[in-house]
Amino acid sequence: MREDVLEKYQHIREAAKGYLSPLVSSERHPEADPRTIGKMLGLYRAGKMYFQSETEVSVMMDFSIAERLYGGKSLVDLELESNVALDPDHRSILEAFRSSHTSLFEILDTDSEARSIFLYDLLKDEDKEIVDINLSRSAGKSKLLFFRLIEFEDFAMTSGVSFVFNSKNKDSLLRRYRTELRSRFVIDKSITRFLIFHRLNRQFGQEIELI
Numbered sequence: 001m002r003e004d005v006l007e008k009y010q011h012i013r014e015a016a017k018g019y020l021s022p023l024v025s026s027e028r029h030p031e032a033d034p035r036t037i038g039k040m041l042g043l044y045r046a047g048k049m050y051f052q053s054e055t056e057v058s059v060m061m062d063f064s065i066a067e068r069l070y071g072g073k074s075l076v077d078l079e080l081e082s083n084v085a086l087d088p089d090h091r092s093i094l095e096a097f098r099s100s101h102t103s104l105f106e107i108l109d110t111d112s113e114a115r116s117i118f119l120y121d122l123l124k125d126e127d128k129e130i131v132d133i134n135l136s137r138s139a140g141k142s143k144l145l146f147f148r149l150i151e152f153e154d155f156a157m158t159s160g161v162s163f164v165f166n167s168k169n170k171d172s173l174l175r176r177y178r179t180e181l182r183s184r185f186v187i188d189k190s191i192t193r194f195l196i197f198h199r200l201n202r203q204f205g206q207e208i209e210l211i
Helices: 002-023 035-040 053-065 075-080 088-098 133-137 169-185 188-203
Strands: 100-111 116-121 128-129 143-151 156-166
Touching: 002 075, 002 088, 002 128, 002 156, 035 053, 035 143, 053 075, 053 188, 075 088, 075 128, 088 143, 100 133, 100 169, 100 188, 116 133, 143 169, 156 169, 156 188, 169 188
Parallel strands: 128 156
Antiparallel strands: 100 116, 100 143, 116 128, 143 156
């Protein structure tokens, strides 16, 4: 991978952390009630949030920001349509999140030197390549990844949240997803997809020890 592309990736990854977190503040977007989101994800019960792991905090953040939960719009949509002044990096990140989608990906190969992962999108039937420094060194071909694909002009990456499954469960995961999509459809397909794979992750998900 060209060093300039890797530098862009690292810059965008770091900048996104500072840009996206404030979107879920009650002062910025009061409609983003964490209790409502927590209930949808099965995290909020009896007046309290219950997280099975630290990762689920990031899951809730990703879901809150990027899914169209607020009158058919996401917090990313609301931010882009507001009168807030946006610098070029900020706008680029928001636009990339606006056009993003989640899917289940099969790992075809990894290149730790190039920091790349080569994937097959099992739901859209297409190949993809992403940049990810940690996953390229840690994830093997025996894994499936569910994540939000964020695409920029020079590279693609995850939103930072991935559900990891054993590839031997591929057929059963796809079967469960398609069955539940027909029977549990809520609001829109993207939201339903995220909710289904979040539940599947709680049942069958694995942890990757990052190198």
